[in-house]
Amino acid sequence: MLQLERRTIPGETINDVETQLQTLLNSLRQADPAFQATARTILVRDAFEVAEDAPIVQVLRHHAGLLLGNEPPLIGATPWMDSALLAAAGISTVVFGPGGAGAHAVVEWADLQQVEQCADILFATIQEFCR
Numbered sequence: 462m463l464q465l466e467r468r469t470i471p472g473e474t475i476n477d478v479e480t481q482l483q484t485l486l487n488s489l490r491q492a493d494p495a496f497q498a499t500a501r502t503i504l505v506r507d508a509f510e511v512a513e514d515a516p517i518v519q520v521l522r523h524h525a526g527l528l529l530g531n532e533p534p535l536i537g538a539t540p541w542m543d544s545a546l547l548a549a550a551g552i553s554t555v556v557f558g559p560g561g562a563g564a565h566a567v568v569e570w571a572d573l574q575q576v577e578q579c580a581d582i583l584f585a586t587i588q589e590f591c592r
Contacts, residue, residue, distance in 0.1 A: 467482070468541060469506075469507065469508045471509070471510035472508075472510075473508065479502060482500045486500060506545060509542065509545035509556075511553075511555055513535050517553040517554065518535070518555050520586050520590045521583075521590075524585040524586050527585075533557070538556065557582070557583070559575030559576045559578070559579045560572050
């Protein structure tokens with residue numbers, strides 16, 4: 462048995478993913494008639510994306526820039542986060558946090574100075590965004 466996790470990217474549907482996988486399995490069957498496989502979707506979680514001009518993004522970047530001296534870059538990330546659930550419910554959402562390493566590992570850490578800076582940035586963002 463082979464089990465895999467295939468995450469979607471923004472704009473991609475589960476139907477897209479299942480079609481791609483079925484196409485791959487069909488081509489493998491054609492290449493090797495002894496090949497047997499079935500695909501089964503167990504869990505579906507939509508990808509999360511927020512527009513860079515979204516008010517929550519702009520407010521947070523502004524306050525981060527004031528505290529840190531420059532606005533943080535906009536980046537993409539592959540882990541699935543609860544932000545997708547909030548966004549799907551219509552709640553303005555952004556992912557932002559301190560630096561560190563070892564997420565979900567035995568040794569996981571965050572830079573304490575960045576935790577304090579992050580708290581200040583989030584507090585200022587909340588004060589402005591929730592007016």
